Amino acid sequence: MTYCVGLLLNEGIVLLSDTRTNAGIDNISSYRKTFLFEEPGERAIAILTAGSLSVTQTTIARLRHAIETPEGEGKDRSILRADTMLEVAEIVGETLSQVSTDISQKMSRMGQAASATMLVAGQRKGGAMRLFLLYPEGNFIEATEDTPYLQIGEHKYGKPILDRVVTMETTLSDAKKAVLLSMDSTLRSNLSVGMPLDLTVIHKDTCRIDESVRIEAGDEVFNAMSEAWSQALRNGFTAIDI
Amino acid sequence: MTYCVGLLLNEGIVLLSDTRTNAGIDNISSYRKTFLFEEPGERAIAILTAGSLSVTQTTIARLRHAIETPEGEGKDRSILRADTMLEVAEIVGETLSQVSTDISQKMSRMGQAASATMLVAGQRKGGAMRLFLLYPEGNFIEATEDTPYLQIGEHKYGKPILDRVVTMETTLSDAKKAVLLSMDSTLRSNLSVGMPLDLTVIHKDTCRIDESVRIEAGDEVFNAMSEAWSQALRNGFTAIDI
Structure with missing residues (x-):
């Protein structure tokens, strides 16, 4: 599995992903799940992926290919040439949907299917910051003021802390803490999510x-934070009378 | 859905269940999911249920019928006459498996199936305290020193707090706090789990x-505890530097 989380706040966007990928429980590897695209000052786009590695890698490869195609058939599909973040989400969604369909067709002989979900976040100069969650079929939802965060993958363990501390007004420094603690809870409770983090x-x-x-893994700041959080939870727990 | 949790500790057994039952999202009711059987001083048994209400109600009804059958065919199936907690788990498991099969057969025409999981906990005089998790097929696992808690239903939101504070040495009073806070996290993050609690x-x-x-719902002690826990989390969160 995977755990990726994105926050859309007044001050900016904060994203965190793990890197653990497994095919069965005895074939565990580490793969980057955060992919960044930017023209500094013009646009910044981050894509976080969860699901079948064959689907996510092929989708990212096709998106990169379109960026590197200066003209011809593919050029309208470049997320670095899209006019808005909405168009970026549409391009990524369509590519994801097509790749899922292609790969699932190949796998249908084995009675299997492959799919993936993605977070797409960023801002284009002159536009608003946006954060989308893309489903395997290519349709998507967007983070709003009511729900300023989106999660993909193994999302349940890390949700209680987000539900309690994150609003649009959360500062970027608190937001980093929140996503790291949300990840920390997930890492502790689920082996299929693992360090390093992006x-x-x-x-x-x-x-x-x-x-x-x-x-x-072994990062001192992260370990200290994780330990301080455990200690805070235990102290809070001890302090409560029932 | 449902959330039930059981702790097996040196000092005793602590169990907590919610009561929310839903068929679709617009048909929500409240049903007891904790069922108690005792001969005080001789044996105490608690059964907590998650899954299809038709399966869990029929299973409990059959177990009760066996208890009330003083002699004849059913009497060996009485959990109040079983020699050990292991035998209790076996009886409940076999009943559950049979009911699941019966009901799934009826539902197969509609392309559906029904199943349930259960926690079975208790002690018989002279025996050890035991806590089992029963799968829909009737097989089961048991809580041990390494993992002194078992959960059924919507278990992920409430796992991080248990992972951090519960060991066999936890006192009963701390254990009550731990299961209530574990439930509190689940209630906040998942609408399919709801008050009242048993x-x-x-x-x-x-x-x-x-x-x-x-x-x-509205219990003052529980609300105060929930609020104190939120406050402790927020304070702990604020106190951490990264």
């Missing part, structure tokens, strides 16, 4: 990837 | 149901 921050109106950090 | 405590070697409390 953290991405896009500030409002900079239209660039302001932070892109890989947090490795 | 809390059951069986102390070690009393062989009776020592506490059986229904916690209604």
Whole structure:
């Protein structure tokens, strides 16, 4: 499995993904699930992926191919040439849907199917910051003020902390804490989600990837935060009288 | 859905279930999911249920019928006459499996199936306290020192708190807090789990149901605990530096 989470806040966008990929429980590898595309100052786009690796890799490869095709048939499909973030989501959704269909057709002989979900987030100069969740069929929903976060993959363990602390007004520094603690809960409770992590921050109106950090297993800051959070939970737990 | 959790501790057994049952999202009712059987001083048994209501109600009805059958064919199937908790788990498992099969056969014409899972916990005089999780097929697993808790239903939201605070050494009072906070996280993040709650405590070697409390929506103690926990989480969150 996978856990990816994205927050859409007044100050910017914060995204976090794990890297664990498994085919069965004895074939575990590490693959990047956050893919960044930018023309600094013009547009910044992040795509986070969950689901069948064959689907997500092929989708990203086709999106890259369209970007690198300066003219001809593919050029309208380039997410770096799309006019709006909505169009970016549509292009990614259509590509995802087509790849899922192609691969599932090949797999149908084995009675299997393959699919994936994605988060697409970013901003184009002059437009608003947006955060979308794309379903395998290519349709999508969008984060709004009422629900400023979206999750894909193994999302349940890490939801309670988000439900409690995240609003549109949350600062970027608190937002980073929130997604890391949400990931920490997931890592502790589910083996199919694993380090290292990829953290991405896009500030409002900079239209660039302001932070892109890989947090490795054994990272001291992350471990200290995880330990402090455990301690805070245990202290809070002890302090409550019933 | 449902959320039920059971802890097997050195001091006793603590169990908690919600009561929300739904058929689709617009047909929501409240049904007890904790069923208690005891001969005080001799044996105490609690059964917590998750899954199709037709399966769980029929299973409990058959178990009750066997108890009320003083002699004849059914009497060996009485969980109040079983020699050990293991035999209790086997009887409940076989009944559950049979009911699931019967009902699924009826439903197969509609291309549907029905199933349920159960927690079975308790102690018989002279025996050890035991806590089992029964699968729809009637096979089961048991809580041990390594994993002193078992959950059925919508279990993911409430797992992180259990993973952090529960061991065999946890006191009964802390255990009550832990299951209530685990339920609180689930209630907040998942609408298919709802109040009121049924809390059951069986102390070690009393062989009776020592506490059986229904916690209604709006319960002041529960609300205060829930609010204190939210506050503790927010304080802990604020206190962490990254």
